[in-house]
Amino acid sequence: MQALHIIKIGGNVIDNSENLHRFLKDFTALEGYKILIHGGGKVATQIGESMGIEAQMVDGRRITDIDTLRIVTMVYGGLINKNIVAQLQRYGTNAIGLTGADGDFIRAKKRPVKTIDYGFVGDLHEASINPGNIAKLLDSGFTPVFCALTHDGEGQMLNTNADTIASALAVALSALYETTLIYSFEKKGVLMDVNDDDSLIRDIDPERYEKLKAEKIIHSGMLPKLDNAFNAIGMGVKAVIIGHSDDLGQLKNKKGFGTRLSK
Ligand SMILES: Nc1ncnc2c1ncn2[C@@H]1O[C@H](COP(=O)(O)OP(=O)(O)O)[C@@H](O)[C@H]1O
Ligand SMILES: CC(=O)N[C@@H](CCC(=O)OP(=O)(O)O)C(=O)O
Known part of the structure; x- marks a missing residue:
């Protein structure tokens, strides 16, 4: 099986x-098939505020009313996606910027209203991703760059968390490739003390995760990230790494970096 990196x-x-530029250069240097996924929640919040629209988050998910959907479509699918693609082209990666609607690559279902109405937020399901379609792009020499947008197949764009998209892509594509999923962010990995990069936890299994959660060592944005990551490793993804965006180059050197998940 051919190797695939989903980052x-x-x-x-x-x-x-x-x-960002350091990361995009290292991403370009990474050989073989690869896919990049980005969000940009902070930028969407800032631009929304400048237009008088306050962000409302519940459990790390954005309540997406129609005005917010317009903003995230412009920011994720336009501003951020196209700038990343242009920079990747400059460094020599033949990137193609996509939402889930393009090529019908990622379909989602609008989250049902229970106690909270999340608005135009899309949940992924088993049939969300057709790995064969994405394989055609990869085989044609393109490097897909997905933003945090999906569609419902009936003309409606939906806002979907980027960590979840990355995990779902990794699970679907692990049927065709030996897939490694990497969450690159601004810290060395999962830390014992969130303010101390020397406190890196090198390995986490589900049992340790439960303990670290109970002790509140892992909290906020790291919780959905690890939930997505453990879901991926349980469903055929070969390896999941959570690490610093500056350390991506270590992958090429076959050295370990960040926090590695085990089953
Ligand atoms: N134990 C931990 N180790 C590292 N980061 C943690 C930990 N617990 C909570 N976090 C927080 O999780 C954040 C990453 O989640 P998030 O902001 O959603 O990531 P991203 O920017 O990749 O979307 C970190 O910036 C950090 O503040
Ligand atoms: C539904 C939902 O919450 N979507 C996210 C999508 C962006 C994202 O995931 O951005 P980060 O990776 O930068 O956090 C949001 O709008 O914030």
Whole structure:
């Protein structure tokens, strides 16, 4: 089986142009099939605020009313996606920027209203991704760059968390490729002390995850990231790594970096 790297880049890296450029150069240097996924929640919040629209988050998910959907479609699918694609082209990666609607690559279902109405937020399901379609792109020499947008197949764009898209792509594509999923962000990995990069936890299994959660050592944005990551490793993805965007080059050197998940 051919190797595939699926890499999700965090919001704080997108926000820091030096870190972003370093990452995009290292991403270009990574050989073989690869896919990049980005969000950009912070930028969407800032641009929304400048237009008088306050962000509302519940459990790390954005309540997406029609005005917010317009903003995230412009910001994720336009501003951020096209800038990343242009920079990748400059460094020599033949990137193609996509939402889930393009090529019908990622379909989602609008999240049903229970106690909270999330608005135009899309949940992924088993049939969301057709790996054969994405394989055609990869085989044609393109490097897909997906943003945090999906569609429902009936003309409606939906906002979908980028960590979840990365995990679902990794699961679907592990049927065709030996897939490694990497969450690249602004810290060395999962840390014992979130403010101390020397406190890296090198390995986590589900049992340790439960303990670290109970002790509140893992919290906020790291919780959905690890939930997505453990879901991927349980469903055929070969390896999941959570690490610093500056350390992607270590992958090429076959050295370990960041936090590695085990079953
Ligand atoms: N134990 C931990 N180790 C590292 N980061 C943690 C930990 N617990 C919580 N976090 C927080 O999780 C954040 C990453 O989640 P998030 O902001 O959603 O990531 P991203 O930018 O990739 O979308 C970190 O910036 C950090 O503040
Ligand atoms: C439904 C939902 O919450 N979608 C996310 C999508 C962006 C994202 O995931 O951005 P980061 O990776 O930078 O956090 C949002 O709008 O914030």
